Structure formats: C-alpha cells, structure tokens
Amino acid sequence: MRILLIYPEFPDTFWSFKHALKFIRKKASSPPLGLLTIASLLPGDWQLKLIDMNVSHLKDKHLLWADMVFISGMTIQRDSARQVISRCNVSGVAVVAGGPLFTTEYRDFSGVDHFILNEAEITLKEFLVDLANGTPRSIYKTASFANIQNTPSPMWKLINFNDYATMAVQYSRGCPFNCDFCNVTALLGHRMRLKTSTQMIAELDQLYAMGWRGGIFFVDDNLIGNKSTLKRELLPALITWRKDKKGITFNTEASINLADDPDLLHQMVAAGFNQVFIGIETPVSENLEECSKRQNLNRDMVADVKKIQRAGMQVQGGFIVGFDNDTPSTFKRLLDFIQNTGIATAMVGILQAPIGTLLYERMQKAGRLIKDFSGDNVNGTTNIITRMQIDVLKDRYRGLMDKLYSPEYYYQRVKVLLCEYAIQNVKLDFNPQKIWQNLRALVSSMLKLGVLGKERKYYWDLFFWTLVRKPRAFSLAITYAIYGYHFRIMNETHITA
Numbered sequence: 001m002r003i004l005l006i007y008p009e010f011p012d013t014f015w016s017f018k019h020a021l022k023f024i025r026k027k028a029s030s031p032p033l034g035l036l037t038i039a040s041l042l043p044g045d046w047q048l049k050l051i052d053m054n055v056s057h058l059k060d061k062h063l064l065w066a067d068m069v070f071i072s073g074m075t076i077q078r079d080s081a082r083q084v085i086s087r088c089n090v091s092g093v094a095v096v097a098g099g100p101l102f103t104t105e106y107r108d109f110s111g112v113d114h115f116i117l118n119e120a121e122i123t124l125k126e127f128l129v130d131l132a133n134g135t136p137r138s139i140y141k142t143a144s145f146a147n148i149q150n151t152p153s154p155m156w157k158l159i160n161f162n163d164y165a166t167m168a169v170q171y172s173r174g175c176p177f178n179c180d181f182c183n184v185t186a187l188l189g190h191r192m193r194l195k196t197s198t199q200m201i202a203e204l205d206q207l208y209a210m211g212w213r214g215g216i217f218f219v220d221d222n223l224i225g226n227k228s229t230l231k232r233e234l235l236p237a238l239i240t241w242r243k244d245k246k247g248i249t250f251n252t253e254a255s256i257n258l259a260d261d262p263d264l265l266h267q268m269v270a271a272g273f274n275q276v277f278i279g280i281e282t283p284v285s286e287n288l289e290e291c292s293k294r295q296n297l298n299r300d301m302v303a304d305v306k307k308i309q310r311a312g313m314q315v316q317g318g319f320i321v322g323f324d325n326d327t328p329s330t331f332k333r334l335l336d337f338i339q340n341t342g343i344a345t346a347m348v349g350i351l352q353a354p355i356g357t358l359l360y361e362r363m364q365k366a367g368r369l370i371k372d373f374s375g376d377n378v379n380g381t382t383n384i385i386t387r388m389q390i391d392v393l394k395d396r397y398r399g400l401m402d403k404l405y406s407p408e409y410y411y412q413r414v415k416v417l418l419c420e421y422a423i424q425n426v427k428l429d430f431n432p433q434k435i436w437q438n439l440r441a442l443v444s445s446m447l448k449l450g451v452l453g454k455e456r457k458y459y460w461d462l463f464f465w466t467l468v469r470k471p472r473a474f475s476l477a478i479t480y481a482i483y484g485y486h487f488r489i490m491n492e493t494h495i496t497a
C-alpha cells in the first residue's frame with residue numbers, strides 16, 4: 001500500500017508565527033505530530049510519504065502515486081482540508097480522515113471514504129483489520145480513551161527537521177480541569193493518561209540521534225495534570241538525560257497552579273523547560289466562575305506569573321474577552337494585567353464555543369449560537385451571541401489589540417519580562433549553520449525592524465538597553481522583537497473586528 005499523509009495548510013494567524021519564521025528561514029513552527037504518530041501505527045511494509053502543506057506543495061503527482069490519502073487537521077485548517085479532499089476525489093484516490101477537525105465535524109464533510117475518529121491507537125487498529133478482510137466501514141469512532149503507554153514513537157524520518165522551528169513530543173493526554181470553552185476534555189477526557197519516562201527518553205534519544213538540537217515542545221494540554229508522577233518520574237529522567245545534551249530546551253502548556261509548587265518549578269527549570277503557556281483567560285472572577293475555570297480563582301495571578309518567570313520560565317498567556325460578565329472596563333483591566341506581568345506573547349481572543357464543549361451545549365440550549373466555529377481564536381469573530389453588544393465588544397477588542405501590539409506597549413512588556421525572567425544556561429551547540437542562521441536573523445531584524453519598521457525607535461531602545469542591562473538576554477530580546485513584528489503585522493491584517 002502507498003499512503004500519502006497530508007497536513008492541510010494553516011491560514012496566516014497569530015499562532016502561525018509565519019512572519020517571524022522568515023527571519024530564521026523556517027517554514028513552520030512545529031511538525032504534525034498526529035500524522036507522525038499514526039504513521040508508526042501503520043503496517044511496517046506499507047510505503048509512506050508525508051506532505052505538510054505548511055512546508056511544501058501538494059502536487060498532483062503525489063496524489064497519483066498514492067493508493068490512499070490519510071488527512072489530519074484542526075478546525076482552523078478546514079478550508080484547506082476541503083480543497084485537499086476534492087483534489088483527492090478528482091484524482092480518484094481514497095480518503096481516510098482523522099484528527100480533531102474530523103472528530104468534531106465529520107458530519108459536515110463529503111468526499112471522505114473512511115472517517116477514523118478519536119484516538120487512532122483504538123480506531124485505526126479496527127480499520128486495518130477490516131481493510132485486511134475487505135470490509136472497511138465508513139466511520140470508526142470510540143468513547144474509550146487509549147492507553148498511550150502502547151503508543152509508538154513518532155516516525156520522524158518522514159519530515160525534514162530543517163523546515164521546523166521546534167520539534168514536538170507528547171507525554172500526556174487529558175486535563176483534570178473543566179473549563180467550559182475547551183475542547184480538550186471532550187476529545188481526550190479528564191483522566192490524565194501518561195507515557196512512561198522510558199518511552200519519553202526513547203523519543204528524545206531518537207530526535208537527538210537524528211541531529212535535532214533546539215527547542216522541543218511538550219504538546220501536553222496540561223503537563224502538570226498529574227504532578228506527583230511528573231515530579232517523581234519524568235522530570236528526574238529529563239534532568240539526567242539533558243546533562244550531556246547540547247542545544248536542547250523544552251516548552252509546554254500548564255495550569256496556573258504551577259506557581260504553587262516551588263519544587264515543581266525548580267525541577268522543571270532544571271530539566272530544561274524555559275517557556276510555558278498558561279490559560280489565564282481573564283482577571284475578572286465572575287468570568288472565571290462563569291466558565292468553570294476554578295483553578296484560576298482566589299489567587300493573585302500577577303504574582304503567580306512573576307513567580308514562574310523568576311524561577312526561570314517565560315510565560316505565554318491565553319486570554320479571552322466576551323464573557324457574560326465583561327463590562328467595558330474589563331478591557332483596561334486586562335491590558336494592565338498583561339502589561340504588568342510582562343506576558344509578551346499574549347493571545348487574546350473573543351470567546352468562541354467549539355463544537356463538543358460544555359459552552360457549546362450551554363449556548364445551544366440558550367439559542368445563542370449563530371454560526372460555525374472559525375477555529376481561529378484570535379481573529380476577532382465569535383459564533384455566539386454575546387451579552388455585550390457585539391459592535392461594542394468588537395470595538396473594545398480592536399482597541400485592546402491595537403494597544404497590546406503597538407510597539408510602545410509591546411516593547412515595554414518585553415522589558416518587564418526581561419527584568420523578571422531568570423535566564424538559564426543552555427549548553428550551546430556550536431554548529432556553524434546555526435550560528436549563521438542566528439547572525440542572519442539579527443541582521444535582518446536590524447534592517448527590517450530597526451531601519452524600515454514602524455518599531456525602529458523601540459527596537460534600538462531595547463537593543464541597547466539589553467546590551468547594557470541584560471547582556472545574557474540579548475538573543476532573547478531580538479527573538480521577542482521578531483515575534484512582536486509578526487504580532488503587529490497580524491494585528492494590522494488579520495483581525496476582522
């Protein structure tokens with residue numbers, strides 16, 4: 001069997017980092033881990049090719065080569081996925097679809113021969129047995145969750161490392177919390193399922209042996225969902241593993257209660273984690289009650305963020321406006337919160353209800369759903385009838401984003417971050433290609449941001465401020481300047497509010 005695995009194209013979004021990636025000549029931020037994982041679940045004698053449309057073009061000759069196309073994706077890739085499916089239909093190649101987009105919306109797709117939904121560790125197996133018997137069904141789904149201790153390592157050889165800014169691994173699935181707008185528990189459940197540390201070290205060993213030297217994203221929804229096993233098993237194993245490794249750092253996603261555990265913070269930093277994404281959502285307690293995000297209640301979240309930064313991890317934050325309890329004053333509160341915490345990468349979106357979430361059900365019952373979920377949480381649209389008048393909400397949102405990503409506010413946040421953040425030593429990988437790549441990025445940033453860009457005044461101010469006050473953080477400051485450029489362009493071109 002010849003199988004073509006296809007990852008559809010992402011539109012240009014805040015999360016794509018497209019305008020930042022150009023500085024380091026990378027094509028995408030991270031690889032399609034779902035497809036790399038299912039590749040390892042397919043029979044060993046099948047021939048596999050992967051086209052990630054974010055890094056290369058899908059050509060008709062690829063479709064003609066294949067007996068079957070396996071397509072994955074998230075909601076945000078919906079349009080590109082539809083185009084791929086119709087191209088497959090024209091070429092007469094069978095289509096097998098799975099992943100979050102299809103698991104939540106398969107009813108809306110035609111032209112797919114087999115939907116293999118939920119976790120492939122369960123459903124793909126059944127499909128392969130039926131296929132071998134000549135009786136494959138059109139839909140495979142399950143309400144059970146897989147034991148990921150049997151999940152094989154991703155098949156890295158299908159991608160070219162040079163195309164990506166970071167690599168990705170996954171230690172756990174599920175999240176113990178109950179935030180009503182989040183798709184994760186609907187897709188992956190509340191019970192934390194963990195791989196063993198032996199499995200993780202084997203995955204990391206493979207990446208390292210294949211030459212990867214750089215950031216690795218633990219794509220867990222909440223890395224600290226099972227703190228005791230993490231502290232007892234994985235983190236000590238990572239600390240030992242990383243001792244003789246060069247150029248490796250980790251980043252991940254976690255809940256704010258990370259700040260409550262100094263030992264955990266210490267261990268994570270010692271293991272090489274230097275960045276964490278946290279769903280902060282809103283400083284308004286009534287909103288946190290409304291969406292059942294209880295873990296963020298009754299705490300000083302500004303102090304929590306600073307604790308994490310001072311321990312040695314940069315914090316990226318997810319924020320939401322458009323809750324029923326938001327008032328026009330919320331926007332200023334949120335702006336102050338983000339500025340004071342130095343969360344440079346602040347992803348602020350208008351509340352949307354993804355299909356399958358408790359929020360979706362709640363809005364459906366209340367007759368407050370108006371259109372499809374766009375899948376892009378930072379484009380200024382929503383699929384619900386908000387309590388605040390939509391024009392007012394969009395106007396305030398626009399105003400907030402314009403301020404947040406204006407060079408004045410953004411660069412000020414970067415300075416707050418650099419003052420708080422305890423930068424860690426990373427054993428450098430003196431690879432001439434990497435040194436050249438960094439030099440080129442520095443020179444392009446000097447030209448694009450320091451000479452041609454609207455941000456030029458703030459760029460040079462940060463440049464010299466860092467050299468004098470925080471010289472060890474110089475390359476980080478340039479990285480943030482480049483991110484800021486991407487966010488500014490996105491803000492000017494992408495938000496429809």
Ligand code: B12
Nearest residue numbers: 013015030031033034072074075098099100116119120183
């Ligand atoms: C890593 C990640 C990202 C990375 C993407 C990197 C990349 N190249 O894909 C980044 C940070 C860029 C990202 C961004 C966003 N993401 Co995201 N992301 C994730 C995350 C945390 C992990 C995905 C992953 O790699 N999982 C590991 C692999 C092994 O799992 P998997 O892909 O699900 O694959 C399994 C099955 O789905 C199935 N499968 C998958 N594909 C296929 C294909 C076939 C043919 C078959 C048979 C089976 C199959 O088998 C696999 C093994 O079980 C998930 C949450 C999660 N835990 O899955 C959210 C998630 C996928 N993201 C989500 C969203 C909404 C977004 C954003 C819109 C912003 C946001 N709010 O988070 C942006 C949009 C992207 C953009 N460019 O604008 C949602 C998607 C919901 C949906 N219905 O589509 C998820 C589920 C999180 C959530 N809170 O709901 N994301």
